[in-house]
Amino acid sequence: MATTATPTAAVGTEPDPAGLPAVLSVVHLVGITEAGMEGLALHLAGRGARVSGSAHSDEVGGRVADRLRAAGVSVQGQLAEAEVGELSAMVWSRAVARPHPELDAALSHRVPVLARSHALALTCAEFDGGSGLAAVWGSHSTATASAALAHLLDDGRTGWILNTPAPDAPAGHHGAARLVVDFSPDTATHETVPASPAYLPPGALARPTPAPAAMLITAIDPTAPHHEDLPAALAMAEHQARTASTVVVPDIAWWNKPLTFLRERLADRVGPEVVTVGYSSRCGVRITELERVDGGGYWAELRYGKTKVRSVVPATGLHHAVMATCAVATALVLGEDPDALAQRLARFGGVEGSMQRLGTRRGVTVVRSRARHVSEVARDLQAAGELADRGSVIAVLEPDGYARTRVQADSLGAALDRGHRAVLLPVAAGLPVLDVEDPLEAVAAAARKSLPAERVHTVRTGPSSPSAEEIVAGHAKDGDVVLVIGTHRAPAVAERLLALLDTTP
Template identity: 30%
Template sequence: MTPAIPPAMDRPHFIGIGGAGMSGIAKILAGRGARVAGSDARESGTAAALRALGAEVHIGHATGHLAADASCVVVSSAIRADNPELAEAARRGIPAVHRSEALAALMTGLRTVAVAGTHGKTTTTSMLAVALTHLGLSPTYAIGGDLDVPGSNAESGTGDLFIAEADESDRSFHRYRPEVAVILNVELDHHANYASMDEIYESFEIFADRVEPGGTLVINADQEGARKLTATLAGRRGLRIVTYGDASDADFRVVRIVPDRLTSDVTVAFDGGELTFRVAVPGRHYAHNAVAALAAGVAAGVPAPALARALGAYTGVRRRLQPKGEANGVLVIDSYAHHPTEMAADLAAIRGGAAGGRVLVVFQPHLFSRTKELADEMGAALARADACLVLDIYPAREDPIPGVTSALIVAAARTRGAEVLAVAEQDAVPGAVAGIARPGDLVLTMGAGDVTELGPKILARLAG
């Protein structure tokens, strides 16, 4: 069964179609038979993948890219009001639809599992989507990252389940009505949209209240913010709460995690029994993501033993501790981590896979607002590495903030005894890494910006 195309979305135009969230929605609509078009700032593998599905993708933003008969324009919070295509749509009276509204419309008629949290969303959503696909359940899914190749962040399935990454950054996850909601953690982030932890708690509480009557909330039993939220939600009428984690009172309790280089064997206790399964990515945080995926799938009615085995089919998401290659005995891995908690977790995870060598980090801070608020914590996380290079801040959608530069992070790392070097020019990074790396070392490119493009260049320089 292929669900219907939502009203007024049969001829959508996506502004920023190459973005992780936008491209997934475009792919699902194309799979349902919509005539999809859009534009993006630059050429990419994602743009090519969308064209292969029949979408018309323009490079650059111009009024002429908007078809005369476009039924709507789809935008994210990153699209500014002065974008020429958005302004042209307004002039013509073509409705603008926020990305989250479009995603919510695609969920209509399907049983939705929505995965939220300050970090871990992409991995957990991917694990569940891959496992359900492996079981032949053909879910529809939309993920904020590619599984293995560009364009693999979404699929229009024929089953009755929709697995979605639910973004809290702009409160857009308030638009969803999931049967099963997952909250992995609750921490302060997205400082341009949230002024305090109270606002964060309120936002996640609204998301939890959106769960369908009789539905289930799967939530972390260990993380402080999640536990506080659980206490607030306890007793809510019509909401079943299932917890997971190391805590002795967790419904899905992690009994043990046995690491084996870049994989782990995880044993979890629930419903009076135990189940052991393999997770093909390293680190305790990824093992916990897998347990969250297991609990969510069981809540949606999938048998636990089959689902646990299927979770072993997950081999990772692009940019989530993704091996990029090895040259002269040096392994290069790419990480999307940009929040201090994520940074520390990824560094802890790969420390076990470094085979006795050093861990060298190339870090690119993401957003001026995040750097302003969390520079000290970022420096503390980087101090876990043996040496690190810190690039200039990747601004994304933000304008500079006076006095906020990468120097704040460098100073914070150095006060903790870290060996850290500020590098303003990315072209200088491959040579700098090659100058200090030696066989057995592991190089981690880290950040949510274009630092990911340095991995192949570092490998080429290492190969000499």
Template identity: 30%
Template sequence: MTPAIPPAMERPHFIGIGGAGMSGIAKILTRRGARVAGSDAKDSETAAALRAIGATVHIGHATGHLAPDATAVVVSSAIRQDNPELTEAHARGIPVVHRSEALAALMEGLRTIAVAGTHGKTTTTSMLAVGLTALGLAPSYAIGGDLDSPGSNAESGEGDLFVAEADESDRSFHRYRPEVAIVLNVELDHHATYASLDEIHASFETFADRIVPGGTLVVNADQDGARTLTARLAGREGPAIVTYGEAPDADVRVTALEPDGLTSRVTVSLDGRDGGGRREIAFRVSVPGRHYAYNAVAALAAGVAAGVPADALATALGTYTGARRRLTLQGEARGVRIIDSYAHHPTEMAADLEAIRGGADGGRLLVVFQPHLFSRTRELGAEMGQALALADACVVLDIYPAREDPIPGVTSQVIVDAARAHGADVTPEPHKDAVPDVVAGIAGPGDLVLTMGAGDVTELGPKILARLSG
């Protein structure tokens, strides 16, 4: 089934069309037959992938890029109000639609599984997309990262399921009406939006309240913030709640988790909600780390809640081999492996560092870290430094500002100081172009180099490999 295109989305213009979230929506609309156009600050593989399926992509932002017959202008929270295309849209009376509104419109008429949480959304959504596709269910999906190639972050499938990341950073996940929702964890982040952890919990409560009648909330039984959310929801009318984890009271209980190099094997005890009675299922997770195994269990619980047979889905989840920038091997040179990580919050950073250390084969773990956002660094810089102390050595870059203006006095030095206070070997390096030489000077055969952060640090991997090969 191919849902009809909403009239406002027949000829949309995306400002920032190359972004992870925006490009996925643009791809789905193009696949459904909309005449999609947009602009981005610079050309990219993602822009090329969109052009290849028929979208028009302009480089740079200018009023002339906005077609005379555009039916809507789609923006994300990162787009500034003085953007010339946005200003032109307002002047011409063209409706301006937030990215989340456009995504919600694409979900209409489909059974949605929405994945939320402070960490792990992209991986869990990807696992579900891959697993459901492997079972021949042809889901539609929108992911905040590519699976295996540029443009693979979204698909318009023929099935009745739609799997989507639900972003809490700007409260936009309040616009969705899922049949099944996952909450992986709840921690304080996105400090420009939320002033306290209580505000975060209230926001996730609102998200849970948006689940359709008769639907299900799948929530982590082991993480403190998620357990608090479950307690806050207890005793009220709303969705069925299914918990997962190692806790004795978890509905989908992890009874064994065995790391095996860069994979793991997990055994879960199901509560019989799928009609099969209480029983255990063991399956392989083809990516490293305890946190990724937990993501797979959450995906399994959500799929079962949507009516997918547990045994078949468990096997299908093992076909997931990773998403780009989620512990992605970029290559090897002179005996040094380069792996890329999107981790930018201290919890994510520590989890990825612990996962990778298990596959280091006796070599050292070296990290090139780029902090993301001034506000996040101000609030969590000390914890970032503590996480980096898990590495044998690290190089810390300047803060990647993304959508933010600088905050006086906030620099990556706070991370450097905290890492050193925890005994870390830290090299601050404000010049990104110098990093390949720095890494080449300290990396040796058997070492793992992890480029880490949500900014453009990912571009350094190929450059480090080239320098090592030279």
């Protein structure tokens, strides 16, 4: 998956988008550096659309913005109002939940304003039918699965739109024959799910329903603010599944029990073909071997009818290996050559920031995790324990969103018992001011039920308060693994921790 995104048309030239609706020919993305938006921007640029975007001041000069500019996408703090009238559409990220002047300007100029999900559906329309569209959906755990599927299907004619890219690979790419899309709604930290779309001209832009040839559904769980309870999550999963020709579903006892309910629902009436993936002989794709190997990774063997795939899965943590294996199963369902799949799987580099080793200083290894749902947090902590052969695990957790943290506080606190010490960062919030009770103390209280109170630290901003990296550096010992979990401020904490360990004797 070392493909380089194709630059967009130069500013001032007429775009010639390959198969795109006219409404996406000259498009501006609000919140372009947010998860999910980068991939969409790169894919549209690769298809010849003229793409621009705006980002928060902290992100305009950041790494994601630089990647976009390298692909010919203009990134700035705010689009001038005079330029808004030249757009065919404006797309906004759900992470932008507050009022925004660019959206107001678009409305005043009667420029269509689309939610990302609407723009994504329009983008996929060209690939519907046959084996042109492959998708991944789930309440969580889609990042590894979708990145692996894009990598496995990357034959030079396959494109993708991912919420999180693989290391050193673009989050989006255009391929003429096929498209892989991560349809997970859980792309970024936010507190609400705003209505979609914001503005459409009368009689224009009906939203198509993508029809994937195959859809891998990874997990079904309540995920505030998207799915407040299991029935809501299950209803959405069934809706997504019935848009596909074939649905690929894990059938592993410890993985995700609600997937059983989905399989039962799909069996109740005529619908898509359901292919299960698991260890049982009754599974459509059988995992006959998935064992951890010395030096890291797993050895996997899968059987699909008379077809067999045997390969190393370069993953940290059994749960990530399972998702990569399910991606292989989806590729087999689509008719991919098993030998080619085995070769590509062995080269899969994982997901940027997901169980990614950043470095070792003073014998202390720092690892990043993008986990946001409690199930992902617990499993990444368990995987970190496998890395700490002769030491302990220190968890640095940035809870994701007030709405989600309030619901998951007890479970998050309980999950932290997989580590030896917990350092809790302030909750990442999608809005700058929230008149609600801070749920961080509830997480800390739950953590202290299984960890000694002196091993649970909450980080508060203040001139005399120690930073997270100072707390960790003061307790970390040779052989320890520090797992830094989160996607907002957490990555910067990980980098500062490495620098501090470098300078601390």
